[in-house]
Amino acid sequence: MNSGAKRYLLLALLAALIVSGFSAYFNRYYLGVAIDVGINIMLAVSLNLINGHTGQFSLGHAGFMAVGGYIAAKFSLLLQPALPPWMQPLIFCAGLLLGGAIAALTGLAVGVPTLRLYGDYLAIVTLGFGEIIRVIFQTSETFGAATGLTGIPNWTHFGWAWSGAAICVFVVTCLVNSTYGRGFIAVKDDEIAASASGINPVRYKVTAFVVGAFFAGVAGGLYAHHKSFLSPTGFDFMKSIDIVVMVILGGMGRTVGVIIAAILLTLLPEYLREFSDYRMILYALLIILIMIARPQGLFTFARRRPDSK
Amino acid sequence: MTEFLQQLINGLALGAIYALIALGYTMVYGILRFINFAHGDVFMLGAFAGLFFTPVVERVFPPQSYSGGLVVLLLAMAVCAGLGILIEMLAYRPLRNRPKLTVLITAIGVSLFIEYTCQHRLVFGAAPRKFPDLIPVKTWNVDLLVISSTQVIVFVTTLLLLVILRFIVQKTRMGTAMRAVSFNEQAAALMGVNINSIISFTFGLGSALAAAGGILFAMSYASIDPLMGVQTGLKAFVAAVVGGIGNLPGAALGGLLIGVIETFAGGIPGLSNYRDGIAFTILIAVLIFRPTGLLSKPQVEKV
Numbered sequence: 169m170n171s172g173a174k175r176y177l178l179l180a181l182l183a184a185l186i187v188s189g190f191s192a193y194f195n196r197y198y199l200g201v202a203i204d205v206g207i208n209i210m211l212a213v214s215l216n217l218i219n220g221h222t223g224q225f226s227l228g229h230a231g232f233m234a235v236g237g238y239i240a241a242k243f244s245l246l247l248q249p250a251l252p253p254w255m256q257p258l259i260f261c262a263g264l265l266l267g268g269a270i271a272a273l274t275g276l277a278v279g280v281p282t283l284r285l286y287g288d289y290l291a292i293v294t295l296g297f298g299e300i301i302r303v304i305f306q307t308s309e310t311f312g313a314a315t316g317l318t319g320i321p322n323w324t325h326f327g328w329a330w331s332g333a334a335i336c337v338f339v340v341t342c343l344v345n346s347t348y349g350r351g352f353i354a355v356k357d358d359e360i361a362a363s364a365s366g367i368n369p370v371r372y373k374v375t376a377f378v379v380g381a382f383f384a385g386v387a388g389g390l391y392a393h394h395k396s397f398l399s400p401t402g403f404d405f406m407k408s409i410d411i412v413v414m415v416i417l418g419g420m421g422r423t424v425g426v427i428i429a430a431i432l433l434t435l436l437p438e439y440l441r442e443f444s445d446y447r448m449i450l451y452a453l454l455i456i457l458i459m460i461a462r463p464q465g466l467f468t469f470a471r472r473r474p475d476s477k
Numbered sequence: 478m479t480e481f482l483q484q485l486i487n488g489l490a491l492g493a494i495y496a497l498i499a500l501g502y503t504m505v506y507g508i509l510r511f512i513n514f515a516h517g518d519v520f521m522l523g524a525f526a527g528l529f530f531t532p533v534v535e536r537v538f539p540p541q542s543y544s545g546g547l548v549v550l551l552l553a554m555a556v557c558a559g560l561g562i563l564i565e566m567l568a569y570r571p572l573r574n575r576p577k578l579t580v581l582i583t584a585i586g587v588s589l590f591i592e593y594t595c596q597h598r599l600v601f602g603a604a605p606r607k608f609p610d611l612i613p614v615k616t617w618n619v620d621l622l623v624i625s626s627t628q629v630i631v632f633v634t635t636l637l638l639l640v641i642l643r644f645i646v647q648k649t650r651m652g653t654a655m656r657a658v659s660f661n662e663q664a665a666a667l668m669g670v671n672i673n674s675i676i677s678f679t680f681g682l683g684s685a686l687a688a689a690g691g692i693l694f695a696m697s698y699a700s701i702d703p704l705m706g707v708q709t710g711l712k713a714f715v716a717a718v719v720g721g722i723g724n725l726p727g728a729a730l731g732g733l734l735i736g737v738i739e740t741f742a743g744g745i746p747g748l749s750n751y752r753d754g755i756a757f758t759i760l761i762a763v764l765i766f767r768p769t770g771l772l773s774k775p776q777v778e779k780v
Contacts, residue, residue, distance in 0.1 A: 225578055281765050288512050288581060292718065293764060295711070296757030303754035405707070409585060416582055448593040455586030460571050463579040 180334035188327030199326060203394050205434045206329030207387050210336045212414035212430040213423060214383035217340050219412065220421035221349075222376040223356030225291040228278070228298030229384050230407035234400070235274050235301060236267035236385025238311050241320045241392040243267070248321055260323045264332075264389040271385025272378045274301070279377035283370055298408055306400040316399030317392070324394035332390055336383045341423055343379065352376055356421070413455055419465025428467050479621040484744050485737065490628045490697065492736020493635035497690035498713035499720070499728035500642065501561075501683025507659040507723035508679050511577055514584040515564055516687055517710015518591040519557050521703060523688025524608065524695040525601055526553035531609045546611035550634070550692050554685040561684025562677045570673070595703035605702040608695040631693045638689055639729060642682070646725065651678055659723065712739075712756040719763045721770025730772060735759065 215229045243263035251259060282293045305311050312318070343349045351372045354362040359369045392398050410433070418429030440447045458466065498520050505513045530552045538545030568587045572580050596603040615626040646652035657665040658675045666672050694709065695701045716735045720727025735756050742748045742755045763770065 225581070282761070288506075288510075288577070289718070289764060289768070291581065292512065292714065293761055296715070296760050299711075300754040300757050303751055307750040405711075409589070412582070412585075445597060449590065449597065452586050452590035452593055456568055456583055456590065459579050459583040459586060460568075463572075463575060 177338040181331050184327050184330035203329040205431050206333040207390050208430040208434045209333040209427050210383055210387040211411045212426045213337050213340050214380040215411050216415050216426045218376045218380040219415050221344050222352045224373055226294040227291050227408050228294035229411045230403040231298030231301035232271040232381040232384035233388035234403035236271040237388030237392040237398055239270045240264050240267035240389030241317050244321050264386050267389040268382045268385040272382035275377045275381025279374040283373040302400050302403050318397050320392050320396045322396045324390045329390055417466055419467050425465055425467030483622055484740055488737035488740030490631045492733035493631050494690045494694050495713045495716045495736050496729040496732025497686045499716040499732045501687045502714045502717040503722055503728040504679050504683045511580045515587040517706035518588050519561055519684045520687040520691045521706035523553045523557045523691030524701040526556045527692040541610055541613050553692050554688045557688030558681035558685040561680040565680040601703050605700045608699050608701050627696050715756045715760040721773030724773045727772035
């Protein structure tokens, strides 16, 4: 499995770089949408580690994305004028990693006290943390307060977004399929039984949170350098819900399904632009209908599937 | 001191509204064990129902009269009770025995559906609307304190509704059945309690309280919009959890507490910008130190 996964990773990275090399020949609009797709795949797959594989319901993913986005953007804005242009990719890369690292630290800070809670309580606390993070950015003058940050250099191109997505998918897949990763699934299936078998559920939950938050942070950095504009309202509760819907639609814990869902849900609103008035109403109806008709997700087919709790 | 008392009055007026909404969350949670995310939107619909009933009621009753205001309040409560029952029947009942997460996500879906439908230009539109004055607006000055007639109405209405709710839950057959279902659904069913009708009744009761909260909120702040239920609903839910979810006096206490603390924080210059984050900070603190809330007993999970 692992060598296969590595081959996929190399292929994906190669494809991303080749397409990126020819990006001048593509329509800018389509390229922009493709970058959105890459970023959303990262967000959905990283949330899937927390919500799907580990079975913890987090509603605060946009908060981690905001942390990464703001940190990376501020980093570029501070360093760009000071350093020569050839260092751009280095600054960008360092900024993304820094944003991811700080998001991961936030994930740790959120995870340690709250992961003793479960189910609804966890959902509402993560939602609360997401809101607190947003309020902090909305108030902080350093990060542009309510107006947000503008003039962020437009550095995210296709190669960055899709390499990020490929690495994220690779890391999450390898992590879950490793011996260590069985713990995530054990925690999801039955926390009490898992801890009776010597698995420390809190440790696994925190690990899932930290890794998930890291990739959400990196995705936030990519997003910031794609839109070249960040505003705190872009990271509200709704954004978290968007990511959650991708995970649910794809099927919790089904990486391939989640990737397909992330692609579909990014493209769908673009195609529905003419019906923009009804777009969100349809979206909400879709969530309700899927939950009633296919709660296991659209892309989960009968494999040996134990009843979910 | 005067400023302290003034803030306390303002805070209690806000807290009373949170308390009314929190009761609905806590009742539904007590029975079905899930967060009804759409409850905040029922609160919003209550305010809009008030907006549309006011001109109708004013044809019969004198405008800005207490009797007219009462009729508007009762009509909005009735409409929202119906809507609450409808939401439960259409969206939640088909999922009755499904995993809790499924129901939670459906609730989020229902909430989004109501919000976006109401924001559509053919429904309410996204722009804020001015809410009419339902009752004569007066202010009284006691020493240096200012108390408005709206605040008095908020206190009186909330208190009355709480007393009525307490009576329904503790003294009537319906209330006894509600408590039985929340204690043990299966055993209650075996004793001949009709679970479906109890759940419908609970949704109706909670939604009516939310509608009352919506009208009182609209009277206090004079401006309503289709997204007003999002933040207020979340804070009311926080209030329910802080008080101990499933516990009615706890929800009322939590609501008052959140309202008062938020108002005081809003009065402190450095903190006022963080106002929206305060409720969540309290929530996290309470959940860390007393995970079952202020007023409930710790529960032991059976394996």
